Amino acid sequence: MTVHRVWVYGDNVNTDVIFPGKYTYTLKTPEEIAAHALEDLDPAFASGVRPGDVIVAGRNWGSGSSREQAVTTLKYAGVPVIIAASFGGLYFRNCINQGIWPVVCPDLSQWVQTGETIEINRQAEQILAAGRVFAIPSLSPSVQAILEGGGLLPMLQRRFGKVDT
Amino acid sequence: MNGYTFAEKALARAAGLSAARAGDILDVQPDLIFSHDNSAAIRRIFEQTGAPAVVRPERIAITLDHAVPAPTTQHAQNHAEIRRWVQEQHIRHFFEVGRGICHQVISEEALVLPGETILGADSHSTHYGWLGAFGMGIGRTEMAALWAVGELWLRVPESMKITLNGKLQRGVTIKDASLRILGDLGVAGGQYRAVEFAGDTLSTLALDERPVLPNMMAEFGAMSAYLPPDQAVFDYLEPRRTRAYTPLYPDHDAIYAEEYTLDVSNLEPQIALPHQPDNVVPLSEVIGQPVQQAFLGTCTNGRFEDLQAAAEVLRGHRVRCRLVVIPASSQVFLQAVQSGVLAALVEAGAAVGTPGCGPCMGNHMGIPSPDEATVSSANRNFRGRMGTPDAPVYLASPYVVAASAICGHLADPREFLPGHNPL
Numbered sequence: 001m002t003v004h005r006v007w008v009y010g011d012n013v014n015t016d017v018i019f020p021g022k023y024t025y026t027l028k029t030p031e032e033i034a035a036h037a038l039e040d041l042d043p044a045f046a047s048g049v050r051p052g053d054v055i056v057a058g059r060n061w062g063s064g065s066s067r068e069q070a071v072t073t074l075k076y077a078g079v080p081v082i083i084a085a086s087f088g089g090l091y092f093r094n095c096i097n098q099g100i101w102p103v104v105c106p107d108l109s110q111w112v113q114t115g116e117t118i119e120i121n122r123q124a125e126q127i128l129a130a131g132r133v134f135a136i137p138s139l140s141p142s143v144q145a146i147l148e149g150g151g152l153l154p155m156l157q158r159r160f161g162k163v164d165t
Numbered sequence: 166m167n168g169y170t171f172a173e174k175a176l177a178r179a180a181g182l183s184a185a186r187a188g189d190i191l192d193v194q195p196d197l198i199f200s201h202d203n204s205a206a207i208r209r210i211f212e213q214t215g216a217p218a219v220v221r222p223e224r225i226a227i228t229l230d231h232a233v234p235a236p237t238t239q240h241a242q243n244h245a246e247i248r249r250w251v252q253e254q255h256i257r258h259f260f261e262v263g264r265g266i267c268h269q270v271i272s273e274e275a276l277v278l279p280g281e282t283i284l285g286a287d288s289h290s291t292h293y294g295w296l297g298a299f300g301m302g303i304g305r306t307e308m309a310a311l312w313a314v315g316e317l318w319l320r321v322p323e324s325m326k327i328t329l330n331g332k333l334q335r336g337v338t339i340k341d342a343s344l345r346i347l348g349d350l351g352v353a354g355g356q357y358r359a360v361e362f363a364g365d366t367l368s369t370l371a372l373d374e375r376p377v378l379p380n381m382m383a384e385f386g387a388m389s390a391y392l393p394p395d396q397a398v399f400d401y402l403e404p405r406r407t408r409a410y411t412p413l414y415p416d417h418d419a420i421y422a423e424e425y426t427l428d429v430s431n432l433e434p435q436i437a438l439p440h441q442p443d444n445v446v447p448l449s450e451v452i453g454q455p456v457q458q459a460f461l462g463t464c465t466n467g468r469f470e471d472l473q474a475a476a477e478v479l480r481g482h483r484v485r486c487r488l489v490v491i492p493a494s495s496q497v498f499l500q501a502v503q504s505g506v507l508a509a510l511v512e513a514g515a516a517v518g519t520p521g522c523g524p525c526m527g528n529h530m531g532i533p534s535p536d537e538a539t540v541s542s543a544n545r546n547f548r549g550r551m552g553t554p555d556a557p558v559y560l561a562s563p564y565v566v567a568a569s570a571i572c573g574h575l576a577d578p579r580e581f582l583p584g585h586n587p588l
């Protein structure tokens with residue numbers, strides 16, 4: 001069981017406001033990339049986020065372009081889990097492949113507000129929030145393995161015997 | 166038990182399984198994978214994996230198309246890095262500056278065939294549905310993984326069936342129908358899904374028109390899109406293909422998450438207003454809006470028949486605003502030259518550029534000034550897409566682009582078509 005502070009957002013948040021396109025070719029280090037997370041959605045986020053905080057969003061989080069930085073910007077900011085009513089298809093894939101856990105939970109964003117805390121129980125596949133229990137849909141074992149291994153790149157590095165990047 | 170959708174059949178095949186269902190997670194081995202100017206960035210991720218070399222280099226295609234010829238030193242260095250990589254890794258299907266846009270070139274070269282699976286590091290990889298293939302866009306890390314191990318996990322998407330009935334009227338195109346679908350159902354209308362097209366309209370479409378539908382489905386949130394291939398497609402592929410193939414068709418009792426039907430017989434020209442491809446209205450509502458630039462090109466509408474349609478409207482006229490024409494490939498360019506279509510465009514005042522993406526994503530060759538409106542035959546008009554955040558971009562058919570170029574404002578092409586009877 002882990003405890004997390006939440007940042008709550010609405011429906012149809014696209015990748016352009018999660019990580020502005022104008023930075024995609026210029027910013028390279030994790031710190032630089034994290035510093036612009038959600039810049040055009042919530043200017044308070046990048047300076048206020050703490051490692052372990054999670055995003056709770058409405059429908060269609062991460063729609064739009066397939067840019068991977070829209071996931072890594074949150075990963076570098078220390079966000080381990082993104083919970084949304086639904087995800088853009090490419091965004092969901094990018095989460096798994098970058099080692100961030102995407103959780104589909106249709107109602108949670110209605111019950112919590114930014115700054116509140118929730119409890120996540122991975123074993124029981126449950127979220128406890130606002131005095132209620134929300135189910136976490138299980139992922140297939142192979143996808144779970146990528147996620148737990150930290151994403152696609154670390155998995156390949158282990159496969160090819162490369163210790164570090 | 167119910168039958169299977171196209172996506173279920175195609176992905177089962179690509180995973181070497183006898184059957185799969187929507188929701189299953191499979192490790193698929195695509196028949197072809199491709200990337201473009203982003204290949205240098207993918208190479209850098211590939212190097213981090215520790216893989217010794219790419220696997221199956223004969224199934225990799227790389228095109229230089231997004232910023233060609235190189236507009237800056239940085240772009241030139243990027244291209245040079247890709248050329249070195251292609252040589253080092255013995256990637257034979259490499260297409261130089263000027264050959265054309267990835268989706269058009271790979272189609273012309275018949276590098277992917279009906280029933281096959283193609284994954285591309287480009288969001289419009291839905292395009293290949295016109296050949297009856299399963300095409301899907303992926304990210305850079307995913308492409309690096311495919312280079313390294315030749316397979317990738319995919320979740321089999323639920324399918325949605327879109328039936329198009331009736332025959333389009335003269336001056337109205339499948340682009341107008343695609344825009345109407347987006348206008349009706351929105352940019353998330355096909356989210357997570359594979360779209361299957363059906364209906365009697367499909368067989369009336371010329372080969373050059375067919376890619377428009379699956380290409381535009383990238384704007385619909387769809388993972389993939391499919392048209393059932395017919396004899397016209399098989400005939401197109403016959404002289405070009407280098408391997409055998411087996412086309413796949415959905416079962417009549419397959420399960421669809423949603424169905425939608427559109428009768429196109431009375432459809433009027435449509436247009437997407439700034440800054441979203443689903444912000445669609447009938448063209449008649451915005452006739453007369455001034456435009457300073459008209460752009461004819463892209464993987465959506467830069468093929469020979471698109472250029473020919475524009476020439477049909479433009480013959481005997483001079484453009485009143487800038488008209489930028491970029492053929493989708495060198496083959497399209499050549500056909501336009503040999504048929505006299507290009508002459509008609511140039512006589513009307515068009516500026517013609519090197520086959521490639523041109524100004525579609527704002528790299529060069531037609532970036533608008535903030536106060537200038539563009540009418541474009543491309544597929545997306547997100548804010549800043551053409552390089553200038555404030556500049557309004559309208560999306561329409563090649564006919565509408567040509568008519569608007571003549572008038573200097575949004576105009577109905579049907580008035581310029583021979584044999585047109587005023588309504």
Ligand code: SF4
Nearest residue numbers: 289463464522525526
């Ligand atoms: S023409 Fe435009 S949409 Fe097509 S591949 Fe090039 S940049 Fe992408």
